[in-house]
Amino acid sequence: xxxxxxxxxxxxxxxxxxxxxxxxxxxxxxxxxxxxxxxxxxxxxxxxxxxxxxxxxxxxxxxxxxxxxxxxxxxxxxxxxxxxxxxxxxxxxxxxxxxxxxxxxxxxxxxxx
Amino acid sequence: xxxxxxxxxxxxxxxxxxxxxxxxxxxxxxxxxxxxxxxxxxxxxxxxxxxxxxxxxxxxxxxxxxxxxxxxxxxxxxxxxxxxxxxxxxxxxxxxxxxxxxxxxxxxxxxx
Numbered sequence: 001x002x003x004x005x006x007x008x009x010x011x012x013x014x015x016x017x018x019x020x021x022x023x024x025x026x027x028x029x030x031x032x033x034x035x036x037x038x039x040x041x042x043x044x045x046x047x048x049x050x051x052x053x054x055x056x057x058x059x060x061x062x063x064x065x066x067x068x069x070x071x072x073x074x075x076x077x078x079x080x081x082x083x084x085x086x087x088x089x090x091x092x093x094x095x096x097x098x099x100x101x102x103x104x105x106x107x108x109x110x111x112x113x
Numbered sequence: 114x115x116x117x118x119x120x121x122x123x124x125x126x127x128x129x130x131x132x133x134x135x136x137x138x139x140x141x142x143x144x145x146x147x148x149x150x151x152x153x154x155x156x157x158x159x160x161x162x163x164x165x166x167x168x169x170x171x172x173x174x175x176x177x178x179x180x181x182x183x184x185x186x187x188x189x190x191x192x193x194x195x196x197x198x199x200x201x202x203x204x205x206x207x208x209x210x211x212x213x214x215x216x217x218x219x220x221x222x223x224x225x
Contacts, residue, residue, distance in 0.1 A: 044203075105155035
């Protein structure tokens with residue numbers, strides 16, 4: 001079982017809708033969780049981080065964390081065609097004090113105009 | 114401010130050839146990482162360096178070696194390239210105490 005799992009998609013949503021991206025992880029000691037956005041042919045860029053259970057909002061983005069269920073999600077409200085990208089979930093697997101960031105395979109999001 | 118710079122951007126190798134991918138950051142970060150990205154596999158950690166003088170294996174280290182030459186530079190070497198190493202390689206760095214990874218623009222490597 002891969003440590004961080006995501007549905008590869010593509011997830012297609014109409015412009016203006018809410019896009020919901022999901023991620024599960026296997027390591028219960030993970031403490032930090034991240035969402036990176038990657039446009040085609042580009043490098044990943046961090047858009048959200050979350051460390052405690054509950055919701056964290058930043059503009060149109062909301063990250064949700066449930067450590068009991070080992071589940072992280074990203075909601076994108078009022079989706080725009082410019083949000084079309086691959087979204088990578090990452091988990092910090094701290095091992096002996098060293099930070100190892102493990103990524104999921106990514107979910108490709110397509111926002112239809 | 115260049116951030117994380119990777120060279121080359123593109124490279125084609127024949128099976129058995131060797132090469133070194135270069136990565137340098139100008140943000141005074143302590144930690145540096147090498148990832149490879151393959152279709153359907155996501156980003157996989159090859160090696161990382163928590164600080165100058167230290168390196169550790171990640172998920173997929175076989176066939177690679179690394180050198181943390183100094184605080185700025187972290188190179189990835191393929192001693193005998195194989196077609197299975199065809200991939201896009203990303204270098205990243207991180208400031209101590211923060212968790213954001215800064216990525217370079219990537220190196221697209223093809224091994225024929």
